[in-house]
Amino acid sequence: MPRASVLAIAVAVAAAVSAFACGDSPDDGLGRSSRAPGEGGQEVDPNAPKVNYEDPHVTAVEKLPNPLEGLPTHGDSINKICSRGVNNAVTNSFCKGKTVSSIVELQDAVGLGFKDRSANGLNGANGNPAFAILGHSSSLVARSVSAINPRVFVFSPPPGKPVRIPGYTVTGFTRGDNFVEIATEDPNTQKLTFYLVKFDLACEATDSCKPGDILTPAAEKGWTGFSIYDDEDLKNTLVDCRHCHQPGGPNTKPMLRMQEIKDPWTHWFKNDTAGGVALFKDFLRAHGDKEDYGGVPATFMQDADGRAMEDFIEGQGFALQPNSFDTKTIENEVIASASSQPDLNSPPGTSSTWQGLYDAAFRGEFIPPPYHDVKVTDPAKLQFASDSYRNMVEGNLPRSELPDIRRVFLDSALEGMTMRTKKGATGRQVLVQACAQCHNPNLDQSISRAHFDVTRIDSMSASEKAAVIHRLRLVESDRGHMPPAMIRSLDDDAMAAAIAELSK
Numbered sequence: 001m002p003r004a005s006v007l008a009i010a011v012a013v014a015a016a017v018s019a020f021a022c023g024d025s026p027d028d029g030l031g032r033s034s035r036a037p038g039e040g041g042q043e044v045d046p047n048a049p050k051v052n053y054e055d056p057h058v059t060a061v062e063k064l065p066n067p068l069e070g071l072p073t074h075g076d077s078i079n080k081i082c083s084r085g086v087n088n089a090v091t092n093s094f095c096k097g098k099t100v101s102s103i104v105e106l107q108d109a110v111g112l113g114f115k116d117r118s119a120n121g122l123n124g125a126n127g128n129p130a131f132a133i134l135g136h137s138s139s140l141v142a143r144s145v146s147a148i149n150p151r152v153f154v155f156s157p158p159p160g161k162p163v164r165i166p167g168y169t170v171t172g173f174t175r176g177d178n179f180v181e182i183a184t185e186d187p188n189t190q191k192l193t194f195y196l197v198k199f200d201l202a203c204e205a206t207d208s209c210k211p212g213d214i215l216t217p218a219a220e221k222g223w224t225g226f227s228i229y230d231d232e233d234l235k236n237t238l239v240d241c242r243h244c245h246q247p248g249g250p251n252t253k254p255m256l257r258m259q260e261i262k263d264p265w266t267h268w269f270k271n272d273t274a275g276g277v278a279l280f281k282d283f284l285r286a287h288g289d290k291e292d293y294g295g296v297p298a299t300f301m302q303d304a305d306g307r308a309m310e311d312f313i314e315g316q317g318f319a320l321q322p323n324s325f326d327t328k329t330i331e332n333e334v335i336a337s338a339s340s341q342p343d344l345n346s347p348p349g350t351s352s353t354w355q356g357l358y359d360a361a362f363r364g365e366f367i368p369p370p371y372h373d374v375k376v377t378d379p380a381k382l383q384f385a386s387d388s389y390r391n392m393v394e395g396n397l398p399r400s401e402l403p404d405i406r407r408v409f410l411d412s413a414l415e416g417m418t419m420r421t422k423k424g425a426t427g428r429q430v431l432v433q434a435c436a437q438c439h440n441p442n443l444d445q446s447i448s449r450a451h452f453d454v455t456r457i458d459s460m461s462a463s464e465k466a467a468v469i470h471r472l473r474l475v476e477s478d479r480g481h482m483p484p485a486m487i488r489s490l491d492d493d494a495m496a497a498a499i500a501e502l503s504k
Contacts (some may be wrong), residue, residue: 043473056385056407065479067238077227088184089169090195102221103295110169112154117297124157131296132309133269135279136376138368144176144406146377147282152294155312162315173294175215192254193230194241200225212399236447238484244367249442258313259325265306266327267370275342275374286386323357323366330354334372342374349373364436368418381408421494427501430494434483465502
């Protein structure tokens with residue numbers, strides 16, 4: 001997708017169990033450090049050449065803001081979460097001085113380590129955790145997730161059926177984002193807390209990270225340090241988890257998310273569903289069957305199971321999901337409209353049931369639904385990325401020359417994935433679709449992000465509207481850029497429509 005005046009995208013686990021997104025820290029009344037419209041921050045040069053970062057052939061490195069800038073790091077961040085007196089798998093380990101340098105060590109630290117890596121230790125057997133793998137997400141990390149770079153969940157194992165697990169824990173990890181998300185319960189108070197573990201890679205110290213550093217097994221080990229933040233720390237940052245996991249606001253019960261919670265679990269890897277097999281084939285074409293991934297042993301990968309995640313989510317009391325994705329109905333409608341699905345996703349399918357979910361999200365009523373087709377990838381882009389990865393694995397391509405294998409999306413699917421706003425939308429509709437997820441009256445009104453409520457455009461002052469326009473025009477690498485470059489993008493037409501609406 002060529003980048004117009006602004007850049008962006010992404011939205012984690014909304015289609016699953018974790019998700020972070022939007023906001024920022026200090027304050028200009030919009031969730032950003034104080035500065036008047038036009039003061040500070042570099043605006044986009046409309047004459048600058050556009051770079052299509054959605055093409056894996058492009059070697060230019062995309063610059064995105066650090067969503068955690070200004071927060072304490074390392075030991076200071078851990079001291080802060082420990083000061084809150086919560087008792088769970090994270091605090092019981094890291095508040096006692098535990099250190100980790102890999103995804104495997106992190107999973108061990110929170111009680112989700114794979115103790116038996118033989119065939120007998122599959123999905124909860126012999127002391128092992130359960131796991132599931134997702135090939136498309138509508139969360140913060142959506143822009144990173146596809147069959148070639150999937151999202152891995154490891155969690156407390158239900159015994160083959162929905163069951164309550166006091167003190168449960170689940171981790172979510174996607175290569176390329178350099179953090180691990182954790183949701184865990186205090187077994188005594190039943191308080192559910194969300195954490196983000198930001199791990200440090202050596203290349204980050206010199207700002208020299210390349211796809212080969214963050215999209216391969218190299219990202220899962222050799223960490224040079226780590227910081228931990230909870231949902232209170234993150235509540236006014238670009239990686240706030242509460243707008244998805246506590247959508248009703250601060251006085252409501254937080255929840256785990258899995259929109260595709262029923263058979264056939266459309267975007268979840270599974271070796272006995274048509275869609276799950278299609279996703280597995282795309283994954284194995286690049287990674288083969290010998291590569292551990294996200295801490296999951298290679299010997300287990302092909303037994304990933306969306307049902308295990310369903311049992312886990314339902315067992316903890318979250319069977320009812322807002323804007324739930326009716327997998328069976330949507331898949332049947334897609335196949336009826338395009339018989340080559342799910343193996344071939346061009347032409348794309350259609351689904352009236354899915355359209356209803358998308359329309360509700362477009363109106364700002366819910367978080368976006370996952371895409372209607374099983375696959376979200378462009379066949380040609382995926383082939384190039386897969387061949388490149390295999391060449392690297394086989395020693396025929398230096399790791400330093402690996403292209404960005406995340407950039408494999410089908411261009412025509414980006415609107416349906418809500419990675420760009422709906423074509424032809426009015427300025428008001430653009431603002432609602434792009435901003436309502438993070439700027440609405442249901443969220444915590446004590447944080448600066450709440451000062452911009454997209455539902456009250458008509459009552460905003462001229463200076464407030466000018467501040468929003470300034471934020472829209474900032475370069476994507478600025479933390480004040482709206483919408484955040486980690487969420488979604490506006491093309492030239494959408495940008496012009498939004499600015500025209502705010503200029504009234």
